Amino acid sequence: MPLEFRQGKGEDGKGKKTRHGPGNQARTARIDQRQVARLHRSQARKQQKPYGRAFPLAQKAVTGGCPRIFDSAAQRRKAGKPPCAACAFQIAHKGDSLRIREAMMTTDFAATRAQFHLPDGIIYLDGNSLGPLPKAAAGRVARAVTEEWGNLLITGWNKAGWMDQPIRLGNRIARLIGAAPGTVVLGDTLSIKVYQALASALEMNPARRVILSDTGNFPSDLYMAQGLCRTLGNGYVLKTVAPEEVDHALDRTVAVTLLTEVDYRTGRRHDMAAITAKAHAAGALTVWDLAHSAGALPVDLAGTGADFAVGCTYKYLNSGPGGPAFIYVAPRHADAARPALSGWLGHEEPFAFDLTYRPGGGIERMRVGTPPVLQLAALEASLDIWDGVSMADVRARSIDLTEQFVRGVEAACPALVLASPRDPARRGSQISFRHPQGYAIMQALIARGVIGDFRAPDILRFGFTPLYTTHADVTGAVRVLAEVMAKALWDRPEYKMRARVT
Numbered sequence: 323m324p325l326e327f328r329q330g331k332g333e334d335g336k337g338k339k340t341r342h343g344p345g346n347q348a349r350t351a352r353i354d355q356r357q358v359a360r361l362h363r364s365q366a367r368k369q370q371k372p373y374g375r376a377f378p379l380a381q382k383a384v385t386g387g388c389p390r391i392f393d394s395a396a397q398r399r400k401a402g403k404p405p406c407a408a409c410a411f412q413i414a415h416k417g418d419s420l421r422i423r424e425a426m427m428t429t430d431f432a433a434t435r436a437q438f439h440l441p442d443g444i445i446y447l448d449g450n451s452l453g454p455l456p457k458a459a460a461g462r463v464a465r466a467v468t469e470e471w472g473n474l475l476i477t478g479w480n481k482a483g484w485m486d487q488p489i490r491l492g493n494r495i496a497r498l499i500g501a502a503p504g505t506v507v508l509g510d511t512l513s514i515k516v517y518q519a520l521a522s523a524l525e526m527n528p529a530r531r532v533i534l535s536d537t538g539n540f541p542s543d544l545y546m547a548q549g550l551c552r553t554l555g556n557g558y559v560l561k562t563v564a565p566e567e568v569d570h571a572l573d574r575t576v577a578v579t580l581l582t583e584v585d586y587r588t589g590r591r592h593d594m595a596a597i598t599a600k601a602h603a604a605g606a607l608t609v610w611d612l613a614h615s616a617g618a619l620p621v622d623l624a625g626t627g628a629d630f631a632v633g634c635t636y637k638y639l640n641s642g643p644g645g646p647a648f649i650y651v652a653p654r655h656a657d658a659a660r661p662a663l664s665g666w667l668g669h670e671e672p673f674a675f676d677l678t679y680r681p682g683g684g685i686e687r688m689r690v691g692t693p694p695v696l697q698l699a700a701l702e703a704s705l706d707i708w709d710g711v712s713m714a715d716v717r718a719r720s721i722d723l724t725e726q727f728v729r730g731v732e733a734a735c736p737a738l739v740l741a742s743p744r745d746p747a748r749r750g751s752q753i754s755f756r757h758p759q760g761y762a763i764m765q766a767l768i769a770r771g772v773i774g775d776f777r778a779p780d781i782l783r784f785g786f787t788p789l790y791t792t793h794a795d796v797t798g799a800v801r802v803l804a805e806v807m808a809k810a811l812w813d814r815p816e817y818k819m820r821a822r823v824t
């Protein structure tokens with residue numbers, strides 16, 4: 323994908339008649355962004371490296387490496403090379419680095435934002451819990467209802483391609499999580515997919531009995547593991563250790579690790595590559611929960627050698643409430659993994675109506691029952707937006723947004739304690755702060771149009787979703803939060819009454 327310099331990206335995506343037309347921000351930029359783009363182009367041409375490959379973002383976050391030519395500043399220093407021209411330019415214009423980075427991106431985030439329905443007067447920082455409505459989703463779902471269900475009736479399974487949808491859309495998600503086509507399928511809920519992946523992985527390591535997880539994992543994952551152990555009996559146990567202890571606990575009793583890459587409460591991120599390598603060296607298989615990773619940061623399932631992965635689509639992937647989950651099985655296991663939830667659509671020939679289960683080929687066997695066609699139609703509308711997006715750009719912008727938020731809140735709200743790792747390379751795309759009155763503070767914020775959420779016992783959670791979150795959103799959220807804290811606006815009985823969903 324060539325580096326395309328785009329002018330006129332509006333902060334809020336509004337007020338632009340054309341996608342690439344000149345905008346105020348570009349006009350008033352103190353640096354010549356075209357010069358940066360030109361430098362990158364010529365530099366990359368010299369090095370003959372392709373544009374558009376995912377840059378290892380964690381490395382970029384740590385080293386300040388150049389995202390267009392794939393050499394980190396540190397690698398170049400080691401090789402005795404000077405920084406690339408664009409990085410040198412960036413170093414010389416430190417104060418403008420944010421604007422330069424944005425100019426270097428190939429993803430037009432103003433254009434992606436314009437494709438979501440975002441209610442007026444709301445700053446939405448909860449896309450890590452439920453993504454907003456893609457504008458095209460209502461029309462796409464209406465079409466599935468009226469034209470497909472309405473007119474095609476049952477012939478829609480063939481004529482509208484409903485039966486292939488879980489694989490077709492799985493392939494589009496695969497790109498976002500570093501998986502090969504044909505390795506991801508959609509369906510069921512994430513809890514179900516956790517069970518399915520875990521059961522298959524355990525069966526593939528029959529001499530061992532321990533599932534290793536951590537205390538930061540999402541409770542449903544732990545509950546599913548506990549339920550599975552109870553069903554299996556025969557000495558199967560779930561062992562949970564502190565997240566930072568996982569490494570040390572990986573001994574020769576562990577059959578499978580069950581870990582969520584990004585902690586749902588704090589945003590702390592496990593090193594997937596390192597843990598997967600260590601697990602394999604210890605003879606264990608890995609199941610990764612990508613609920614807070616898919617669409618939040620670059621994931622490299624194929625590169626890390628992960629065995630199984632699961633995730634949901636209603637958070638960063640914006641499929642709507644109740645959207646289906648996905649499951650990934652590494653190609654080397656796909657024909658060996660046996661599904662414990664052996665439903666008819668995972669059968670080799672569902673319409674043979676055999677009385678005995680025979681698993682389908684590859685990832686198809688991880689299907690269970692009838693796919694949620696209407697919800698998949700909504701997901702399709704969201705994936706149309708994702709198709710034009712570079713995960714490297716998402717990560718770069720996510721880091722910029724989260725850093726801005728941390729700086730702003732820490733400067734304005736000394737009573738809030740940062741619960742997320744300070745180093746952006748060690749966290750996902752959310753920022754959490756602790757406060758004993760976290761619930762009431764969040765309700766006061768929501769009442770003022772800033773939507774995040776609360777996780778017991780004391781976590782205020784804010785999600786940063788570059789597809790539609792802007793720097794202006796961050797500035798506005800910090801301002802409202804500062805006022806809520808400075809004037810103790812949270813201290814009202816109605817903000818302390820817990821609702822069913824927090």
Ligand SMILES: Cc1ncc(COP(=O)(O)O)c(C=O)c1O
Pocket residue numbers: 511512513514540542543582586611613614634647
């Ligand atoms: C990390 C993680 N795992 C599992 C789940 C459970 O997902 P579901 O309700 O779709 O089963 C969630 C829900 O938010 C989650 O965040």
